[in-house]
Amino acid sequence: MGFAAEFFDFASSRFGAYPWPTYTIVQGGDGGMEYGTATLITGNRNLKSLVNVIFHEAAHSWYQHLFGINETVDEWFDEGFTSYVEELAMHHIFERKGAIPTNPIMEPYRGYYRLALSGKEEPMSLLADYYNTNYAYSNAAYNKGAVMAEQLGYIIGKENLEKTFLKFYELWKFKHPTPNDFKRVAEDVSGINLKWYFNLFINTTRKIDYAIDTIAGKEIIIRNKSDFAMPLDILVEYKDGSKELFYIPLREMRGEKPAENYDIYAGVKRTVLEDWFWTKPTYSFTASKEVAKVWIDPTLRLADIESSDNHKIVK
Numbered sequence: 001m002g003f004a005a006e007f008f009d010f011a012s013s014r015f016g017a018y019p020w021p022t023y024t025i026v027q028g029g030d031g032g033m034e035y036g037t038a039t040l041i042t043g044n045r046n047l048k049s050l051v052n053v054i055f056h057e058a059a060h061s062w063y064q065h066l067f068g069i070n071e072t073v074d075e076w077f078d079e080g081f082t083s084y085v086e087e088l089a090m091h092h093i094f095e096r097k098g099a100i101p102t103n104p105i106m107e108p109y110r111g112y113y114r115l116a117l118s119g120k121e122e123p124m125s126l127l128a129d130y131y132n133t134n135y136a137y138s139n140a141a142y143n144k145g146a147v148m149a150e151q152l153g154y155i156i157g158k159e160n161l162e163k164t165f166l167k168f169y170e171l172w173k174f175k176h177p178t179p180n181d182f183k184r185v186a187e188d189v190s191g192i193n194l195k196w197y198f199n200l201f202i203n204t205t206r207k208i209d210y211a212i213d214t215i216a217g218k219e220i221i222i223r224n225k226s227d228f229a230m231p232l233d234i235l236v237e238y239k240d241g242s243k244e245l246f247y248i249p250l251r252e253m254r255g256e257k258p259a260e261n262y263d264i265y266a267g268v269k270r271t272v273l274e275d276w277f278w279t280k281p282t283y284s285f286t287a288s289k290e291v292a293k294v295w296i297d298p299t300l301r302l303a304d305i306e307s308s309d310n311h312k313i314v315k
């Protein structure tokens with residue numbers, strides 16, 4: 001099957017059925033640029049790059065055309081969610097033979113981290129034409145917007161994220177939903193309050209930064225070095241080689257995500273801890289046995305801008 005046909009099969013299965021009878025890819029010397037049921041692309045690029053731009057423009061069939069998203073108002077919802085569809089499709093089609101990674105969109109995460117540390121970041125709730133630099137616009141809209149989606153899966157759970165995209169399609173196709181409508185669907189599907197996440201990640205440039213503070217025997221202290229609170233998955237390896245996954249929900253979620261079926265968690269006992277009250281800078285808990293290693297979010301979906309202090313080995 002050709003790449004384009006495969007893209008539409010994949011995107012339809014994950015984001016809702018492509019509803020029009022045709023899609024036309026025109027090598028027309030401009031772009032890539034998205035139009036309803038068509039794209040204009042340029043030539044003279046390698047196969048993967050050509051496929052990538054086609055996937056991106058075709059993904060706008062969902063995150064622009066089906067939902068009538070205004071890219072000058074909600075640029076992250078338009079370009080970011082489109083980039084998310086594109087990245088998942090690229091991954092699905094080009095790397096399906098390898099092991100399924102826990103985070104298939106590391107490239108947008110890296111782009112977002114560079115932006116977050118550049119000093120040039122502006123809130124992605126800005127109207128698209130009002131950023132001070134194109135650098136800040138493009139990294140917010142394309143990269144941070146894609147991170148917004150994948151990280152939502154970290155908060156509500158991978159399966160709930162997939163359900164959210166399909167339910168959003170059922171409820172809102174051919175209408176003009178806002179980002180708040182997407183949030184409500186995610187809340188309905190997961191039973192988790194998401195007001196804080198959408199507010200902080202979209203309307204502010206606050207950054208997430210957790211660290212493992214102290215490990216002493218069975219005691220573990222985690223520190224929030226930032227002003228952005230998140231729920232935490234913490235994988236602990238014991239001195240006897242066994243593992244345990246601890247989950248700390250954020251109190252403001254008013255709920256918990258269910259267990260997720262990543263390979264790295266296979267056969268690992270999951271323990272849900274008490275909620276972290278988001279204003280507290282530290283959180284301590286007692287593990288079951290002598291601790292050898294601690295790792296905050298081994299799936300790498302938490303957009304923590306300083307990850308070097310997210311894992312620690314007891315010497």
Ligand SMILES: [Zn+2]
Pocket residue numbers: 034056057060078079082
């Ligand atoms: Zn685009």
